[in-house]
Amino acid sequence: MTSLINGEVGSALASADRATQYGDAVFETIAVEHGQPLLWQRHCQRLQQGLLRLKLPAADETVLRSEAEELSSGVRQGVLKLLLTAGVGGRGYRRPDVPDCQRILSLHPYPDYPARFWTDGVVVRRCQMRLARQPALAGLKHGNRLEQVLARAEWTDAEISEGLMCDTEGMLIEGTMSNVFAVRDGILSTPALDQSGVAGIMRECVLDLAAELELPVRIVTAPLDVWLQADELFLTNSVIGLWPVRQVGVTPFRPGPVARQLQKCLSERRLAPSPAPPGTRSTTA
Amino acid sequence: MTSLINGEVGSALASADRATQYGDAVFETIAVEHGQPLLWQRHCQRLQQGLLRLKLPAADETVLRSEAEELSSGVRQGVLKLLLTAGVGGRGYRRPDVPDCQRILSLHPYPDYPARFWTDGVVVRRCQMRLARQPALAGLKHGNRLEQVLARAEWTDAEISEGLMCDTEGMLIEGTMSNVFAVRDGILSTPALDQSGVAGIMRECVLDLAAELELPVRIVTAPLDVWLQADELFLTNSVIGLWPVRQVGVTPFRPGPVARQLQKCLSERRLAPSPAPPGTRSTTA
Numbered sequence: 339m340t341s342l343i344n345g346e347v348g349s350a351l352a353s354a355d356r357a358t359q360y361g362d363a364v365f366e367t368i369a370v371e372h373g374q375p376l377l378w379q380r381h382c383q384r385l386q387q388g389l390l391r392l393k394l395p396a397a398d399e400t401v402l403r404s405e406a407e408e409l410s411s412g413v414r415q416g417v418l419k420l421l422l423t424a425g426v427g428g429r430g431y432r433r434p435d436v437p438d439c440q441r442i443l444s445l446h447p448y449p450d451y452p453a454r455f456w457t458d459g460v461v462v463r464r465c466q467m468r469l470a471r472q473p474a475l476a477g478l479k480h481g482n483r484l485e486q487v488l489a490r491a492e493w494t495d496a497e498i499s500e501g502l503m504c505d506t507e508g509m510l511i512e513g514t515m516s517n518v519f520a521v522r523d524g525i526l527s528t529p530a531l532d533q534s535g536v537a538g539i540m541r542e543c544v545l546d547l548a549a550e551l552e553l554p555v556r557i558v559t560a561p562l563d564v565w566l567q568a569d570e571l572f573l574t575n576s577v578i579g580l581w582p583v584r585q586v587g588v589t590p591f592r593p594g595p596v597a598r599q600l601q602k603c604l605s606e607r608r609l610a611p612s613p614a615p616p617g618t619r620s621t622t623a
Numbered sequence: 624m625t626s627l628i629n630g631e632v633g634s635a636l637a638s639a640d641r642a643t644q645y646g647d648a649v650f651e652t653i654a655v656e657h658g659q660p661l662l663w664q665r666h667c668q669r670l671q672q673g674l675l676r677l678k679l680p681a682a683d684e685t686v687l688r689s690e691a692e693e694l695s696s697g698v699r700q701g702v703l704k705l706l707l708t709a710g711v712g713g714r715g716y717r718r719p720d721v722p723d724c725q726r727i728l729s730l731h732p733y734p735d736y737p738a739r740f741w742t743d744g745v746v747v748r749r750c751q752m753r754l755a756r757q758p759a760l761a762g763l764k765h766g767n768r769l770e771q772v773l774a775r776a777e778w779t780d781a782e783i784s785e786g787l788m789c790d791t792e793g794m795l796i797e798g799t800m801s802n803v804f805a806v807r808d809g810i811l812s813t814p815a816l817d818q819s820g821v822a823g824i825m826r827e828c829v830l831d832l833a834a835e836l837e838l839p840v841r842i843v844t845a846p847l848d849v850w851l852q853a854d855e856l857f858l859t860n861s862v863i864g865l866w867p868v869r870q871v872g873v874t875p876f877r878p879g880p881v882a883r884q885l886q887k888c889l890s891e892r893r894l895a896p897s898p899a900p901p902g903t904r905s906t907t908a
């Protein structure tokens with residue numbers, strides 16, 4: 339892992355940083371392919387919206403872009419993380435009047451996912467851990483992620499790729515690291531994120547593609563069991579693009595035509611990384 | 624500020640620490656008086672409970688105690704913070720099988736609160752920010768504190784010492800940094816913390832003292848307006864001990880006999896720091 343802290347190569351941050359003390363931060367996780375951070379503009383916009391909603395100063399996009407390109411240069415496939423922290427200072431929960439925000443960009447190897455996750459689909463479980471309803475933070479990719487950490491700690495079985503999370507009222511919201519879509523009778527649905535969850539960039543892309551392809555779309559609040567009646571189920575995030583689901587617990591699914599069509603669009607337009615055949619992955623271009 | 628990171632004097636932590644990335648940490652804030660961390664045993668117990676509920680390994684209390692004493696030695700009045708992080712590692716939300724937890728102890732000056740906060744009481748406001756209902760995290764002093772940070776960012780008026788927070792259903796839970804008690808018709812009440820809020824060590828002490836003093840106690844879930852009908856209202860935390868409330872918005876209160884009696888007990892038993900007369904505070908013994 340290589341990281342830039344405020345533009346300098348480094349890996350240490352003040353232990354008094356408010357991100358460390360309170361999770362007072364926002365972040366983005368971005369796929370890098372052939373030296374380019376994918377969907378840069380959308381990630382940047384969401385980062386700025388997150389900073390605004392958390393009442394933190396806007397980030398300098400020119401600087402972010404230049405540092406992102408520096409880290410991504412020559413990388414065939416990787417993952418770039420941007421973390422903007424509220425910085426050191428303020429007694430207790432009170433921030434200083436002018437926060438000294440810290441900018442951390444780090445480049446990570448692309449995860450070693452088998453190509454069959456894209457072709458045959460993934461096995462998914464239901465998480466016990468519930469998501470709280472908090473409209474003030476819903477949709478944001480903020481630094482308070484204990485719910486996801488505890489949900490992800492529920493299983494170690496390497497055959498299970500993701501866990502589905504419901505909110506405290508039992509409504510399906512998302513996966514621990516992905517958004518969820520279902521197709522039933524030709525209608526594409528995804529959970530409403532006004533109370534909980536992260537409004538993923540790949541989710542946004544898929545919704546835009548669906549509009550373009552004239553697929554009817556519904557934003558839905560419904561219990562998990564209703565979602566399991568779908569013809570197709572799939573997961574999205576910026577690193578994986580789109581994974582069909584082939585099993586939730588004991589309920590089987592098949593990758594369907596909508597997932598295939600969307601995968602094709604994402605790949606053709608280079609909005610998501612192309613799955614590499616097993617053994618061919620390398621971090622250099 | 625002096626800090627020990629895993630026993631060594633230092634102030635830097637890996638930027639990849641899970642506390643910084645996800646708020647994956649627990650902490651304690653402890654008053655120090657005459658070289659002694661107050662209520663050490665209770666703080667240690669809560670820390671261990673927090674680690675257990677977050678599925679992190681237990682901390683070595685002998686090491687913690689020795690480092691806490693090293694930092695507190697010779698300090699007349701101060702604040703000691705213990706932060707236990709989940710450490711570096713794990714791809715995404717998944718922790719490594721054996722987390723490399725980091726131990727950060729830091730000593731801070733005692734805040735410069737005027738003595739009248741203890742004698743005459745403090746002015747308090749209602750926060751707009753609500754607390755989510757999340758039983759899996761309720762009661763814990765964990766590292767996901769954006770709700771408190773955003774609540775504390777609602778005001779800058781130095782005359783206002785604390786903000787009261789309701790949950791998303793409108794029930795009073797706590798202050799941004801304190802627990803709340805009310806007295807009405809001789810009965811002591813404090814909000815239930817099974818859905819949200821931090822189960823404060825000073826709250827626990829006050830409940831124990833109340834049992835000893837044979838004060839009837841109720842744990843209550845009720846909207847803020849019900850609490851404002853109290854005869855007495857007061858706030859507690861480990862650093863302040865007990866502050867009577869003299870005003871919530873436009874509603875006036877008076878420090879009452881129960882607050883006075885509890886303050887006296889806390890002070891006599893050296894469970895809370897004694898308020899120093901203005902101008903006399905010093906950080907050395």
